[in-house]
Amino acid sequence: MTSTRRRARGRLPVVLVLPAVVGLAFLLVPLVGLLVRAPWDTLPEQLFSSSVGEALRLSLVCASLATVVCLVLGVPLAWLLARGDVPGRGVLRALVTVPLVLPPVVGGVALLFVLGRRGLVGQYLDAWFGISLPFTTAGVVLAEAFVAMPFLVISVEGALRAADPRYEEAAATLGASRWLAFRRVTLPSILPGVVAGTVLCWARALGEFGATITFAGNFPGETTTMPLAVYLALETDPDAAIVLSVVLLLVSVGVLAALRDRWISGPS
Amino acid sequence: MTSTRRRARGRLPVVLVLPAVVGLAFLLVPLVGLLVRAPWDTLPEQLFSSSVGEALRLSLVCASLATVVCLVLGVPLAWLLARGDVPGRGVLRALVTVPLVLPPVVGGVALLFVLGRRGLVGQYLDAWFGISLPFTTAGVVLAEAFVAMPFLVISVEGALRAADPRYEEAAATLGASRWLAFRRVTLPSILPGVVAGTVLCWARALGEFGATITFAGNFPGETTTMPLAVYLALETDPDAAIVLSVVLLLVSVGVLAALRDRWISGPS
Amino acid sequence: GADSGGADSGGAEAGGAVAGKVTVFAAASLTETFTRLGEDFEAAHPGVEVVFNFGGSSALAQQIAQGAPADVFASAAPANMTQVGDAGGISGEAVTFARNRLEIAVPRGNPAGITGLADFGDADAKIALCAEQVPCGAAAKRAFEAAGVTARPDTLEQDVKAVLTKVRLGEVDAALVYRTDVRAAGGEVVGIEFPEAERTVNDYPIAPLAKARNAAGARAFIDHVRSDRGRAVLAEAGFDAP
Amino acid sequence: MTLQADLRVARGGFRLGAELAVQPGEVVALLGPNGAGKTTALRALAGLLPLTGGHIRLGGRTWDAPPDVLVPAERRPIGVVFQDYLLFAHLSALENVAFGLRARGAGRATARAEAARWLDRVGLAAHAKAKPRTLSGGQAQRVALARALATSPELLLLDEPLAALDAATRLHVRAELGHHLRDYPGHTLLVTHDPLDAMVLADRLVVLEHGEVVQEGTPTEVARRPRTSYVADLVGLNLYRGTAHGTTVSLDDGGTLTIATPASGPVHVVFPPTAVSLHPEHPTGSPRNAWRVTVAGIERHAHTTRVRLDGVPPVLADITTATVADLRLQPGDELWAAVKATETHVYPS
Amino acid sequence: MTLQADLRVARGGFRLGAELAVQPGEVVALLGPNGAGKTTALRALAGLLPLTGGHIRLGGRTWDAPPDVLVPAERRPIGVVFQDYLLFAHLSALENVAFGLRARGAGRATARAEAARWLDRVGLAAHAKAKPRTLSGGQAQRVALARALATSPELLLLDEPLAALDAATRLHVRAELGHHLRDYPGHTLLVTHDPLDAMVLADRLVVLEHGEVVQEGTPTEVARRPRTSYVADLVGLNLYRGTAHGTTVSLDDGGTLTIATPASGPVHVVFPPTAVSLHPEHPTGSPRNAWRVTVAGIERHAHTTRVRLDGVPPVLADITTATVADLRLQPGDELWAAVKATETHVYPS
Numbered sequence A, B: 001m002t003s004t005r006r007r008a009r010g011r012l013p014v015v016l017v018l019p020a021v022v023g024l025a026f027l028l029v030p031l032v033g034l035l036v037r038a039p040w041d042t043l044p045e046q047l048f049s050s051s052v053g054e055a056l057r058l059s060l061v062c063a064s065l066a067t068v069v070c071l072v073l074g075v076p077l078a079w080l081l082a083r084g085d086v087p088g089r090g091v092l093r094a095l096v097t098v099p100l101v102l103p104p105v106v107g108g109v110a111l112l113f114v115l116g117r118r119g120l121v122g123q124y125l126d127a128w129f130g131i132s133l134p135f136t137t138a139g140v141v142l143a144e145a146f147v148a149m150p151f152l153v154i155s156v157e158g159a160l161r162a163a164d165p166r167y168e169e170a171a172a173t174l175g176a177s178r179w180l181a182f183r184r185v186t187l188p189s190i191l192p193g194v195v196a197g198t199v200l201c202w203a204r205a206l207g208e209f210g211a212t213i214t215f216a217g218n219f220p221g222e223t224t225t226m227p228l229a230v231y232l233a234l235e236t237d238p239d240a241a242i243v244l245s246v247v248l249l250l251v252s253v254g255v256l257a258a259l260r261d262r263w264i265s266g267p268s
Numbered sequence C: 001g002a003d004s005g006g007a008d009s010g011g012a013e014a015g016g017a018v019a020g021k022v023t024v025f026a027a028a029s030l031t032e033t034f035t036r037l038g039e040d041f042e043a044a045h046p047g048v049e050v051v052f053n054f055g056g057s058s059a060l061a062q063q064i065a066q067g068a069p070a071d072v073f074a075s076a077a078p079a080n081m082t083q084v085g086d087a088g089g090i091s092g093e094a095v096t097f098a099r100n101r102l103e104i105a106v107p108r109g110n111p112a113g114i115t116g117l118a119d120f121g122d123a124d125a126k127i128a129l130c131a132e133q134v135p136c137g138a139a140a141k142r143a144f145e146a147a148g149v150t151a152r153p154d155t156l157e158q159d160v161k162a163v164l165t166k167v168r169l170g171e172v173d174a175a176l177v178y179r180t181d182v183r184a185a186g187g188e189v190v191g192i193e194f195p196e197a198e199r200t201v202n203d204y205p206i207a208p209l210a211k212a213r214n215a216a217g218a219r220a221f222i223d224h225v226r227s228d229r230g231r232a233v234l235a236e237a238g239f240d241a242p
Numbered sequence D, E: 001m002t003l004q005a006d007l008r009v010a011r012g013g014f015r016l017g018a019e020l021a022v023q024p025g026e027v028v029a030l031l032g033p034n035g036a037g038k039t040t041a042l043r044a045l046a047g048l049l050p051l052t053g054g055h056i057r058l059g060g061r062t063w064d065a066p067p068d069v070l071v072p073a074e075r076r077p078i079g080v081v082f083q084d085y086l087l088f089a090h091l092s093a094l095e096n097v098a099f100g101l102r103a104r105g106a107g108r109a110t111a112r113a114e115a116a117r118w119l120d121r122v123g124l125a126a127h128a129k130a131k132p133r134t135l136s137g138g139q140a141q142r143v144a145l146a147r148a149l150a151t152s153p154e155l156l157l158l159d160e161p162l163a164a165l166d167a168a169t170r171l172h173v174r175a176e177l178g179h180h181l182r183d184y185p186g187h188t189l190l191v192t193h194d195p196l197d198a199m200v201l202a203d204r205l206v207v208l209e210h211g212e213v214v215q216e217g218t219p220t221e222v223a224r225r226p227r228t229s230y231v232a233d234l235v236g237l238n239l240y241r242g243t244a245h246g247t248t249v250s251l252d253d254g255g256t257l258t259i260a261t262p263a264s265g266p267v268h269v270v271f272p273p274t275a276v277s278l279h280p281e282h283p284t285g286s287p288r289n290a291w292r293v294t295v296a297g298i299e300r301h302a303h304t305t306r307v308r309l310d311g312v313p314p315v316l317a318d319i320t321t322a323t324v325a326d327l328r329l330q331p332g333d334e335l336w337a338a339v340k341a342t343e344t345h346v347y348p349s
Ligand SMILES: Nc1ncnc2c1ncn2[C@@H]1O[C@H](COP(=O)(O)OP(=O)(O)OP(=O)(O)O)[C@@H](O)[C@H]1O
Pocket: D011, D012, D013, D014, D032, D033, D034, D035, D036, D037, D038, D039, D040, D041, D083, E130, E133, E134, E135, E136, E137, E138, E139, E166
């Protein structure tokens, strides 16, 4: 409606724009480095190799499933931490961040301790139901969810704390149970925070490597996701590894750019 | 003031509490597994070994410095993405998440491409200023910041989007420049989101391994952080690796539990 | 000082010129042995400091290619050394200072009753192998070819330690790992020798680097690794002599 | 089915201690200056703030009685209009109104139809699809009103429901609200600052100051016999407290007044601003009260002018615009104020 | 140094097109029903909403003139009180007031001292350290008022600054505001719904309906000669539009009225509700106008009762409470309304 010269709110302040641009450069220049050094001539060959396609598909599927698991479990957890009158919230909140700090390989080991064939829980799963999670695609999803969930929980919790609790009160006076108020009032109002958390979660799951290979192993078509493929390629052909990374990047940027704009412009 | 039976807002809904508890268990049981299996008798020995102390100290220092770098660059970047009228924001926003998706080892390689002694930028840094970042403590900080910054940026951006922009307008009518309005009005109001992002960022930096070992190498006392020490311990003595991870966990949980409650209770 | 012999005196000879810091990039599987050798070296050459950078051989090769400040590179696979050499990164020739060979590793008690390579074709047994892209995987492939067995692995790990972890935790019934790894795992993993292991020998090359800042120190350290004392330490960890 | 409440709440440095009873069908207006605790009382009744003492009972049911009972807000049959609306920003006006119906179990279509009817009644049918952010302040408040009324609650709590409405809409919505409240079998508590709203809509007034009930009664009683200067201001009367000896009252804050009917002991004396006449000289006629005053302020209203006068005692006078012109009134002018003894109204304090 | 504004803004389906001029020292009240565009106009003047056409000029400076000039809000010397306060939640009341002073370069100590003075003036000295969430609605609005006034802006924009105040405080703050506005050399635009606020505080009224200016003038002019039913409601008058032939006016919406002074052509006829008398039978005396009406609603005020009457034309009547009792008025009752021709006021429409 107005020409670009006419900004309702003055010029962007240098104190903010300068570090913002430096930050952007810091994040993007290494990617430019990758793009510059990538052996582009091998790209088509890599891109259309069936094993890469398979790994890419598996990565997207597993990361998305892991994100769904995280949403289903993580959003309520964030709500409990932000709103529930549970004792020891401070410590719980700190504990939730633990999988973040844990080196992923150790996280994978921890999962094996619990869900592995001889794990605390896994031995019963195996004995009673014949379910064995390691070395399966389900294992990949679990490992990714374990590593990525804290991102979602913490983002959503932050959003919940910033939200005005009086709207929930208003909903209560209209007869809404806490669940209804959460679903119909709180959740829509913190949607940007949930989207941010979901993006973090998905991206983290997509890039997850250490816990996945430790817990779920590496078998093409079943548990070999892109990061695993990249890592193995690094061993023999670093150039190919870079090309694979670039492919992973492009796909994820594409997915995120497409999805986020739709999510964000939708409800607000 | 009121007994615990008297809750102002009804019982916690099962639909929320159940998944929340499952989620909590999912995150915490593996840690319990770690704690159960950890060879506790070697803990004191490990804990008081000078190399572990050194690695722990280095980890905490580097993660904290990286977090500071991320705050200084990332918060303005988040603001630019949320509020600035920059063209192509959708793509920029997606690009910012790229370091998340990138397998950390590839991220380290990308950093080497750019900041290494023969890198795009690094060669000039070396030639003109004699600065060489890889394989130094500064390199560790950079690698951690590169990997952790997206977490901060995305969390803070989510918080900014959820914040009511009319308060910034009110500040403008009081004569506040956008920078002042940001500093004194917006930032305090999104503090919970910033805290969440900072926690994610710090935790991610603390657990960072792949990019660090690739870009900064693994020099005890200089670049060997706890995750690297864990990696090496896995080579020689897997039990020790678990004990080291537990140490890292305990320290980080302690720090987070102590800090977050102070941050959060302070300003609100 | 307890050591005696020509190699050691050769080291002492060079020791006169040795001073300052020696930076050694070494494969992660050498962590234990090289740490000990480094301590010995520092004791033998007062005033000298040995700094290690342990990591995956390929990552180390990448770092060297990007100008990392290294004096010595000890690789777990000739391929990575060749990579550095091709880029003109090493001065002189790389020499093999140790060899390693595969062994079958099974969890304590050998629950699946594994006896030889033939059991790796059993669909019911959980089997872990290294991926073909990494040296232990390539070696395993040679072994199976020699044995005429079609392995049916459940997972192809990115490095031998990951394989070993799964054996230790009983997640898999059998795996092929290096002998040194079985040795390092103590009593939790049982090693089973197999005849085709001859075909799986893997060489560990070491070389001074072209961009070394401490060329004399690099030479002296390599000599130290190849000395009798060095061989003894490596043998103790399960390495074969070259 | 009376609402019986003994509200005791401590909140920061503020303490509320107020007893309230509301009969079915009755509309009680809660009046009081800013910060008196009206919103606090309302929140306690709504179940958003647990009592620290006392109780809330409606008919046979106890809603709150520390330390044992506390029925949560969502299980009290209430409707609340909040002072700052609290409309759900992501829902349209219609969905906001339908929310309570849906929450109480109505089907989607039923709820929407009923909500549309309510929006229509508050004159917002055309804005059914608008998001709250695109509504003007007054439109938003009308949506909030419709939202609270739509669930036909047993206890209706209104925190200044008409404050943001424009004069015409206010008349309309007030009449509509009055209409609804008259037919409405439940209990209504209305917080307001506007004496007119209180007088028009309420059967009984409860005046709160500093967390305590200072006066209670029908609008006419309260209007005729204000007990505090806040209430007097509210109903637009001059109020003085003093001690009567026959027809003379010595005012507590200085000055004396002559009254028509003899009385004795502590009393309140009130008279309307229209009973005050102003004169440039000492008036000579019938008025029994005359004293020197100084003009402190002049407010022109549509048809009269209100003059604030300093003096012993200070007084408000309503005079015609013509008189203002005659006297050429200016702040600082010295005048005589006169009040006929028969115009004063006296009652024990 | 006149404020000259031609405000053209398109906002969703709504279009504002209003010309405004404010002289230095002048207080202009912007009146209008909910959704008329008052807040929109105010936001445009504040620089929070760029014009899509027209201009805003203050003295020699142009603040907004699409497509070239747009001075951002923070560089306009303005003070704004928002309809929903927008106090900064993390700052205390004092810090909120000091904010504008600090932003405009005052030192910390100076700003705080000045802010404390302002809080004192609005009667909130005791709440200087309180966070906005712990303030009552009225207290919050007074802080917002102090915050806007503290920076001594050249253009003061007030969006219903008194709406949430209680009667006593309102009187006090209104007087205080009036006092400040009189001394204040800048330009003031006051958005309000309260005719009293407008009459008391403003030198000139601008009435906005559907985004357009429908009437403008001094309070007395507007009060005497309302041009729309909204304005008539506002000032409490009965207003009719019709065509005059001598002393007879045929009303556009039906009915006729007899007037005192002959006129011709389209006219407005107004008379106050107090000029209407009610009779159970056809009145026989002097009133020249008498017609059948039905009681539609009764509102008891403190000292009079307002009766809404349906009929041709419909009419509002203010009668004494005694009369209500005499007539035993009930909604639905049939009566005769009478108005003396001399009480009507006629002007061309
Ligand atoms: N959350 C809180 N914490 C501490 N004190 C509070 C809180 N909320 C309100 N108060 C204090 O309680 C007192 C009563 O506030 P309340 O909101 O009930 O007043 P009110 O009568 O509704 O006033 P208004 O007419 O201005 O809305 C005030 O002095 C206020 O400062």
